[in-house]
Amino acid sequence: MNDTQSSHGGGCLCGAVRYQVRGPLRGVVNCHCEMCRRLHGSFGAYTKAQDSELKITEERGLAWYESSEKARRGFCRDCGANLFWQPSGMQTTSIAAGTLDQPSGLATIGHIFTAEKGDFYDIADDLKQFPGSAGGEMDTAGA
């Protein structure tokens, strides 16, 4: 599902983190990995942007947690909202889709790390599923 809007705003629950994306956003991928489950309380629903097109316009509350050697997660230290997933060595940031101002114009395009998903829900749609990483396949699918 390609995104047609060229500009998106978003932010945390309390407003101490705000951002603006200029340029296309990928369709939303639901990540069912254990880290997302523990962080979000369930799966993480993420869109993605090029770093060059993501501008943090309010960073008063922004803090980073290094969730692994491969990535760090951006959250608001005031309200606890989780906003960003940033892999090291890449010029992209995954953005928690629920933090986008509505309407986002996005649609969900698939599921990753389904092998680690919580046992308290079922995936009830017909979208693509990957037991682990999609290996970049979702990126081409979602722009």
Ligand SMILES: [Zn+2]
């Ligand atoms: Zn906040």
